[in-house]
Amino acid sequence: MAARIWIFSVAVALFLSFSSAQDLQIVNAERRIDLSSHIVKAFLTLKVENIGKDPAADMLLAFPPTQIKHLSMVQAMAITGKKKKKTYLPLDVKPTEQPDAPNDTGYFLVSFATPLTLGETVTLEVLYILTHSLEPFPSEIAQSESQLVYYRDSAVILSPYHIKQQTTFFKTPSARVESFTSVDPANRAGKEIKYGPYEDRASYSYAPVIVHFENNSPFAVVEELVREIEISHWGSLQITENYRLTHGGARHKGVFSRVDYQSRRSISGSSSFNALLAVLPPKVNSVYYRDDIGNISTSHLRTGFKKSELEFEPRYPLFGGWRATFIIGYRVPLEDYLFEAPDGRRYLNFTFGCPLVETIVNKLTIKVVLPEGSKDPSAVLPFTVNQDLQVKYSYLDIVGRTVVVLQKDNVVPTHNVPFQVYYTFKPIYMLAEPFMLVSAFFFVFVASLAYVHIDLNIVKK
């Protein structure tokens, strides 16, 4: 891995003469990378200046290929005003391809609110989130050992533009840092490692660094999450969430000792976790927590006005590489989530993402089960997802219910934003199922009435 990065950086060096098409330069850049959990959050503050003649409408953010596949989300905002009067203006960010990208560098295109003219500057705040970017080393640890991880990045920001001055900070969860690559000037103070300031780095500069540090935060990775949201116009929304959870950190090696685990918690199994927190909507009711073989009794629900919190424990503590599958189901009142659009259509307004805090979801599928007889479904989301339609049969269904399937990979808590599903529905369909039941009972009574009164004997008595 390290060797590959070296080759990569050599290759980058070859491309140093590569010049960007646009005449932008970054006057000042500050990058803060938060390594305190297993979700790596990077905050990038860029001061961009247009030095070309043509007005620039957008700029590129570059990511090395090792990061681009772990990149979960990129957000950018333009800052106007100073200090206390700061206002944030969200900018449009979308992935893009560059024909002459060196070494499979990935790009995101940030569109400015107003094009920059010559000499004009803008301050951007970029947040990007990386998942699965902490590599446990050693990759297998025993119960009593602490978890150490590698984080690989560059000391200088990879950018297609010239950067006049830049600094990078790495924030580690504890003061225990085994080692970090030194790129002068680089120093460490407590939980913070500072690289820089570096002056006048050409575009596509790259200086690979490795930080080796202790990280015992729960590496809760949901390998697959299927959330089914079933709309019933009779007044409730039934949500069923199927989790396949794993501990994504260093694999557990050797024995699991219950004596050590229960009597010496401080030094035993420090990287393991046994409790999780799910943030559920307020007014949640009929909550259950179970798995394939039955109910799991270790959970507590706290309901509130703003949110409900479900604190639950898997059947066993999760050590590195251990898995647990479980189902959480709950019901919420319909009136908080289903609305009628001005054009007469109905729409569901619900939160995307995973209710568990600080977890990565490798593959998230949200299935919105519309009532039977719904037509023309369409989903509105702030980011791109794979969409599909299915049919599901539930109680007393004849034609089946339309299911809007939304699927997205690499989801982090930042994705917990509202989304909408629009559909048309005639209220008369609501009566179909009660009518079926009533008629079935009616038929039974008529049949028994007929049976009592009809003489089925061949021979008259």
Place this chain on the structure above:
Amino acid sequence: MAANGSPKPEPMAAKKASPDLLNSSFSFKSLKLKTKQQELLLRVSILGLVYVLAFIARLFSVLRYESMIHEFDPYFNYRTTLFLTEKGFYEFWNWFDSESWYPLGRIIGGTLYPGLMVTAALIYWTLRFLRFFVHIREVCVLTAPFFASNTTLVAYFFGKEIWDTGAGLVAAALIAICPGYISRSVAGSYDNEAVAIFALLLTFYLFVKAVKTGSLSWALGSAFGYFYMVSAWGGYVFIINLVPLYVLVLLITGRYSMRLYVAYNCMYILGMLLAMQIRFVGFQHVQSGEHMAAMGVFLLMQVFYFLDWVKHQLNDTKLFQTFLRITVTSAILVGGIALGVGTASGYISPWTGRFYSLLDPTYAKDHIPIIASVSEHQPTAWSSFMFDYHILLFLFPAGLYFCFKRLSDATIFIVMYGLTSLYFAGVMVRLILVATPAVCLISAIAVSATVKNLTSLLRTKQKVPQTGSAKGVGSSKSSSKVTLDQSQPFHKNGAIALLVGVFYLLSRYAIHCTWVTSEAYSSPSIVLAARGAHGNRIIFDDYREAYYWLRQNTPTDAKVMSWWDYGYQITAMGNRTVIVDNNTWNNTHIATVGRAMSSYEDEAYDIMRSLDVNYVLVVFGGVTGYSSDDINKFLWMVRIGGGVYPVIKEPDYLVNGEFRVDKGASPKMLNCLMYKLCYYRFGELVTEYGKPTGYDRARGVEIGNKDIKLEHLEEAYTTSNWIVRIYRVKPPTNRL
């Protein structure tokens, strides 16, 4: 209601089943229903209530715990049902299960009674067809209560057949809540008995009906009932022996009739042919010693018929006597020789050990430890009779008296059924279940007859009857009572006192049944519940914790060795291959596991290596005080292991004939694999305040070996309350 002139004693049952029914009948009075209609309405509504009652009384376990499968065998049934619904019937029938009995495997289709699974799957498919998308687990959980409800209906018709509708209603009510039946039919107790008792009673009812009417259609029905029973439970052997015995008794008592001939022949021949379609039963009906009685009686029937015909043809009685002697002698001779030759040549298999152990309760203890080791195979204690039958135990003899007083083909049957099954119930605890319907029916006769007599006594005392019909229906019997009553003026009061007594007893019965059901028979035994220091409920869910750990965190092809009790649960919940399970068809294999558990670690390691074992699972109650753990079962492992491998000797594990785990235990005990696995690192733990470390709460002693080192195994997982401990078998070290 009595004033209303209803001639039947159903109102009594009504009072017992539900008091508010009285009100409803009063409101119907204004509708001017005919007495007969009124009676029908009452009967139907009482039966409906009893039907519902039987179902809901069994839901305690769901309310107290959850909708889950209980105990051990039901997990196998659930797993196979799941397979059946997922893969279809043919796959199920041809299923070779490599997950159990490693490395032997098990041919599931050929070694189980498929009735239960097919029933549940049919219910499931029907519900799905009707667009009720329930989970198969819910169907399995509720199968037993559903069939218990159906059994009450059959009990009603049976009671009606042998006595009258009143007895039928009382029988339905009694059996609906009888603890002896509830113990094996609560929601979640998804076992063969759940449907088998229904099938058993149905077969008996239809057969009695067939004997009574001599109708082919009823006999055919009973053959199909028998087929269902054979498909559902091994207890069908009881039917195939009781029915011939009954026929034989009828023959001996001179009650032979054409009706009996038709009923038995049709039922036996068709039932036998149908039963042969079940692979597990196969040709046993013609080849096994246990089924020969039925065959013999069948042949005897033909001889009887033949003799009857000859008697009809021959008018000379003397000649007939000679003929009779010759025929009977030669028939017995031929039968005896055929049986002898069949047995000697091995065509007819001898009786199995299980059958012997039924006839001789001490047999299993001496010869088959694996049967004796199961707690439900122990001889029944008196207290469990009291517990399971309560007042029925006293009503039963009274019912027998009534039956003898009014002897008929049907009452002879129920008497025989009651007496034989009660004997078997005494031999094995679990067979209380088989006796329960008979006990309920006979007791119902006692209750119904007594109440009927008492009420008729009361009614005739009323000088001014509100409706004239009472006396009209009252028949000569009641008028004779009138004359009697005049001589005994306290009769009325006595009758009232007795009636009150009967209702008191019956209400005690209802209270007892509810209490027993909720306290004793509604625990799933997978989840253990206890009361904490502050009266709060503590749940020990260690079994599922361990099984789910196995399921999620071990390689899918891992082999788990444990004592056979947990085999079904490990395959069903842990989804891993086991060495032995609750099927116990191969004694040697179980003995091998028993031997490994009772050997020293290095010897056990060789055995485990030879069986490809990856994980060893033991159940240990020392921390929680859970007493049915592997240490307490250990002597059975030694006995079963020693039964096949004489190297294992029981006295090695005992000190002066005493089984102990403390310092005074035998050295072999302190160092055998089971001891080591249960108590590994237990010596470091303080389990109870004020007690030394390593204090075993299940046995109340401080353990004798606190410094246990494992060489070839390592702790893989121990559940939060230490109930289940799983060890990983290390691969062999490289030899230099």
